[in-house]
Amino acid sequence: MTKLKIEKYKDVDAKIFTDRDKGISARKELNLDQLEDEKTHGKITILLPQDTWGINPSFFGGMFEASIKKMRDQFRQNYTFKYADNSELNESLKKNLDNDFDYVMRGLS
Numbered sequence: 001m002t003k004l005k006i007e008k009y010k011d012v013d014a015k016i017f018t019d020r021d022k023g024i025s026a027r028k029e030l031n032l033d034q035l036e037d038e039k040t041h042g043k044i045t046i047l048l049p050q051d052t053w054g055i056n057p058s059f060f061g062g063m064f065e066a067s068i069k070k071m072r073d074q075f076r077q078n079y080t081f082k083y084a085d086n087s088e089l090n091e092s093l094k095k096n097l098d099n100d101f102d103y104v105m106r107g108l109s
Helices: 020-029 032-037 057-078 091-108
Strands: 002-005 044-048 079-083
Touching (some): 079 091
């Protein structure tokens, strides 16, 4: 399993990840296309700072739209989201990520 910290892709002191271009940049710098194609890496866990309130749909789309296009519903089996200390996200943030996923899926339809 590959674990990726994404804290550097949000503004300093920000509680929300924003900006589609930052999401695209994160995807490229983290080599998500390569990691998804390398079967030896298996699943990918995205680690968020504990003070994260949310991920804007534009950032989420920039970072994961290509993955969702390839995987569709399988995306949720290949990607997990946790806090940087490996603990479970709070319910509000889980719901935010579900809404972001749905937003990207609607755009693909």
